[in-house]
Amino acid sequence: MKIFLDGAFVNKDDAKISVFDHGLLYGDGIFEGIRVYRKCIYRLEEHLERLWYSAKDILLNIPMTPEEMSEAICESCRVNGITDGYIRLLVTRGKGDLGLSPASCPRASVIIIADTIRLYPEEHYNVGLSIVTVPTRRSGPAALNPAIKSLNYLNNILAKMEAAQHGALEAIMLNDQGYVAECTGDNIFIIHKGKLYTPDVSNGALRGITRSAVIELAEKADIPVKECNLTRHEIWNADECFLTGTAAELIPVVKLDGRVIGTGKPGPLTQKLHAAFHEEVSTRGQML
Numbered sequence: 001m002k003i004f005l006d007g008a009f010v011n012k013d014d015a016k017i018s019v020f021d022h023g024l025l026y027g028d029g030i031f032e033g034i035r036v037y038r039k040c041i042y043r044l045e046e047h048l049e050r051l052w053y054s055a056k057d058i059l060l061n062i063p064m065t066p067e068e069m070s071e072a073i074c075e076s077c078r079v080n081g082i083t084d085g086y087i088r089l090l091v092t093r094g095k096g097d098l099g100l101s102p103a104s105c106p107r108a109s110v111i112i113i114a115d116t117i118r119l120y121p122e123e124h125y126n127v128g129l130s131i132v133t134v135p136t137r138r139s140g141p142a143a144l145n146p147a148i149k150s151l152n153y154l155n156n157i158l159a160k161m162e163a164a165q166h167g168a169l170e171a172i173m174l175n176d177q178g179y180v181a182e183c184t185g186d187n188i189f190i191i192h193k194g195k196l197y198t199p200d201v202s203n204g205a206l207r208g209i210t211r212s213a214v215i216e217l218a219e220k221a222d223i224p225v226k227e228c229n230l231t232r233h234e235i236w237n238a239d240e241c242f243l244t245g246t247a248a249e250l251i252p253v254v255k256l257d258g259r260v261i262g263t264g265k266p267g268p269l270t271q272k273l274h275a276a277f278h279e280e281v282s283t284r285g286q287m288l
């Protein structure tokens with residue numbers, strides 16, 4: 001496997017960064033997770049736009065243009081023979097001195113890993129996930145803006161571990177006000193009386209690329225969509241519930257906190273939207 005590291009392709013075992021990289025020392029950096037479906041890099045432009053927004057937010061100068069980044073991503077897939085897979089793109093603050101200030105880091109580091117991805121076990125797409133609400137909260141915009149896809153994922157990691165302690169693969173994270181924000185690595189949707197609802201991004205949800213795709217696909221299918229405040233009450237009483245993410249795609253949720261949602265089986269609108277999503281993935285994006 002070849003890794004793109006600061007402008008060159010190096011073997012996996014030689015792909016090393018400095019222990020003085022502020023991405024490692026302080027989690028100072030940003031990332032994207034991107035899928036490739038049948039040689040099509042799904043919604044690459046949207047991922048790059050989000051990356052550049054995250055960079056602007058943390059005053060990080062990405063040492064490449066979006067066009068150069070797009071080409072480096074395509075080349076990472078080509079050199080590794082990846083036609084279906086997962087791309088992990090990182091931009092770290094780069095090497096500097098000890099101390100929080102990025103002033104000592106002259107150049108950001110760019111790392112591109114093109115690999116394959118393990119989704120949730122297949123059975124969960126057929127029977128649905130049972131998830132739980134965990135105590136760890138999603139950080140609010142007044143602390144670390146959750147719209148920044150940063151290398152600081154500790155609260156999401158804690159939430160993921162709390163889910164595992166309850167035998168669940170995913171967890172709902174609430175925001176400071178107690179509204180549902182999202183899951184640890186996925187956005188959440190419910191269907192109630194034929195309408196689709198998802199937490200507004202102001203509740204601490206990442207503006208997920210899959211989330212945006214599902215909203216678009218639902219609107220195309222004449223399913224009304226509302227981005228709003230949601231509490232666990234709405235989720236427990238929903239007809240259907242599902243999660244969205246680059247790795248997960250759309251995955252049904254049939255239980256929250258031990259309470260059955262809807263019929264306890266993946267619902268028809270979830271299945272319809274997942275099918276519509278599959279139809280678009282290899283046609284929407286950058287061809288290799």
Ligand code: PXG
Pocket residue numbers: 032033088156182183184185186187206207208209210211244245246247
């Ligand atoms: N919320 C959070 C907090 C995420 O990190 C999503 C929602 C879904 O967004 P997309 O754009 O993928 O539809 C994410 C997704 C990884 C990795 O290892 C990436 C994510 C989550 C966990 C792991 O690349 N991001």
